[in-house]
Amino acid sequence: PLKAREIVSARSKELINRDLSVGQIDYSLIKGFVLKNVKLSEKDAPEKEFISIKEVSFQVLLPALFKNRKIIIPSISIKDPHISITRHADKRFNFSDIIEKFSGPSSRSSVPVLLGSFSLTGGQINFTDQKAEDAYKKELLNIDLKAALSLPGMIDFAVSGQVRENTEPFPTLAVQGKYYFTDRKLTAAVNISGMPSLYSRVFLPADQADKFEFLVNSATLALTIQGDQFLLSGKMDLTGPEFHFPRGTVFA
16 A cells, blocks of 8 residues: 555656645455545645545456456545635636646547546535735535436536535535537536625636626526537526626616
């Protein structure tokens, strides 16, 4: 186990230039490989954690690897992951380097990797927007995610979570849908409750962060994303919507 942890840490440093530590590596007939207390550091600050995970477990079908040179992973389970996401003043995220590293054609593995299902429970994301003048921060918690290949070229998924606020109950978001690889199309049902509009500032320039002021009491929406097309339709129950435009203000 000690040698395995050293190999994993060294490989991570080589691939993404970040420190990776694994507290414990075990093998279970039921869970397969079990990695506990996994920690990945920030790129330029090894003392800071980018990701910490209480436990990761997965199975690997070794016969398929040796016979067909395919890595088949029937399932992956992740428990209590904590992720710190930062958008810097230059609009880059603290994980942009990882995406760039693995998005090029040279990064593709010569050995195909096939994943059956994926589950995540108890997730938490701490988001900091340094681009905003007041270093906007928000915490997402109780994130659960399940995804599985239901048909060739299609994934069924469901994700839910909450946004920490000053008072409870916290705003909640739940999304359930499908993704089609061939068409690069996503369809989903979205349910929202108690969601303030202040989250719009994450996607807007700092000088436009207060252009929308309302509370989403509840919403049931249908979402479709394909290519550069984005379609969202459904019903929303709003309180106090106020929309600001460059030439004036419209109240609804």
